[in-house]
Amino acid sequence: DTGVSQNPRHKITKRGQNVTFRCDPISEHNRLYWYRQTLGQGPEFLTYFQNEAQLEKSRLLSDRFSAERPKGSFSTLEIQRTEQGDSAMYLCASSLERNSGANVLTFGAGSRLTVL
Amino acid sequence: AQSVTQLGSHVSVSEGALVLLRCNYSSSVPPYLFWYVQYPNQGLQLLLKYTSAATLVKGINGFEAEFKKSETSFHLTKPSAHMSDAAEYFCAVSPGGSNYKLTFGKGTLLTVNP
Numbered sequence: 001d002t003g004v005s006q007n008p009r010h011k012i013t014k015r016g017q018n019v020t021f022r023c024d025p026i027s028e029h030n031r032l033y034w035y036r037q038t039l040g041q042g043p044e045f046l047t048y049f050q051n052e053a054q055l056e057k058s059r060l061l062s063d064r065f066s067a068e069r070p071k072g073s074f075s076t077l078e079i080q081r082t083e084q085g086d087s088a089m090y091l092c093a094s095s096l097e098r099n100s101g102a103n104v105l106t107f108g109a110g111s112r113l114t115v116l
Numbered sequence: 117a118q119s120v121t122q123l124g125s126h127v128s129v130s131e132g133a134l135v136l137l138r139c140n141y142s143s144s145v146p147p148y149l150f151w152y153v154q155y156p157n158q159g160l161q162l163l164l165k166y167t168s169a170a171t172l173v174k175g176i177n178g179f180e181a182e183f184k185k186s187e188t189s190f191h192l193t194k195p196s197a198h199m200s201d202a203a204e205y206f207c208a209v210s211p212g213g214s215n216y217k218l219t220f221g222k223g224t225l226l227t228v229n230p
Contacts, residue, residue, distance in 0.1 A: 004159070031216065040125075042206050042220030043160070056217070091159065095216075103216055107152075107159035 002026075004108035006092050012114045013082055020078045021111040025094030032075050033105060034067055035091040036060065043091055049075060050097065082115045089113075118143045118209045122221035130229050135179075135194040137224045139207030142188065149190040150208040150218065151181055160206065166190060177201070202228045 005024040013019050025032050031050050035043035046065070047057045051072035061067075064082075069075040079086055089112050093105040123138040141147060148167050152160040164175025171183040181192045190207060204225050208218040 033216075040222065042120075042208075042222050043218075045217050045219070048216055093160075103210075104162060104165065105218065107161075109157065109159045 004092055004094050004106055006090075006108040006111045008111060009109065010112045010114075012116065014116050015084060016081055018078065018080045019082060019113060020076055021090050021092075021113075023075045023077070023092030023094075023108060025074070025092070026096075026106060029094035029096050029106070030072065031095045031097055031103070032069055033093040033095070034075070034077050035093065035107075037089040037091055037110070038087075046077075046090075079113070082113075084115045087113055087115045118147065118211060118219045120207050120209050120219055120221035122205075122207050122224050124224055125222065126225045126227065128227040128229060129197045131199055132196050135192070135197045135201065135226065137192040137205050137207075137226065139181075139190045139192065139221060140188050141190060141207070141209045143209055143211065145211045147209045147211065149181075149183060150210070151175065151179070151190075151192050152206045152208060152220075154204045154206065154223075156203075163192070163205075197226075197228045199228050199230065202226055 007022050033048040034046040037043045049069040064080045067077045089110040091110045093107045095103050095105045119142045121140045150165045151163040154160050164173045166183045174180045179194045204223045206223045207221045210218050
């Protein structure tokens with residue numbers, strides 16, 4: 001168990017460019033989540049997957065954002081035509097669905113995006 | 117709908133002093149409550165969780181929190197602060213049962229002075 005891995009850790013891009021982030025969850029975890037954290041704020045839910053199915057998307061996830069989890073393993077979050085307001089830390093988390101008790105999320109270190 | 121309010125964006129204590137970080141929640145259903153800690157350039161690490169069992173919850177690193185339904189609070193405490201406790205702390209709530217989506221507070225930055 002190597003934890004949740006996110007790449008790249010830092011990305012600087014120019015406005016209008018596309019960026020893609022990758023998340024490798026803990027291998028036995030069937031749920032995967034994306035959160036966004038801006039300066040001075042707590043993480044905000046973006047979307048989550050159960051296996052390969054994307055089950056919920058926040059209204060924060062505009063049409064320029066797309067997330068995939070092919071084969072229920074790693075996930076990618078792509079942002080098209082980036083805007084300065086997209087600058088944030090993008091956090092990935094994974095968990096193992098439980099029939100009872102809390103669904104504990106394990107977070108990665110995050111991918112920090114700076115849009116110039 | 118759920119929401120979390122963390123009172124005090126910055127708390128400063130002396131090493132060895134009591135740590136008290138405040139969290140109040142709002143939830144339309146019985147909640148699950150969590151405290152996470154975030155060190156610089158690292159992900160969030162779970163400190164402790166409340167899932168409708170014992171109201172006093174003990175976590176890692178000597179932290180504990182008490183669920184008080186009448187006050188809708190879930191404050192985090194530690195009897196004696198250590199320099200290594202300096203970090204940002206986030207309280208989070210999720211609807212019990214279908215607990216896939218956490219709603220976080222804005223965080224409290226804890227500074228520990230020597």
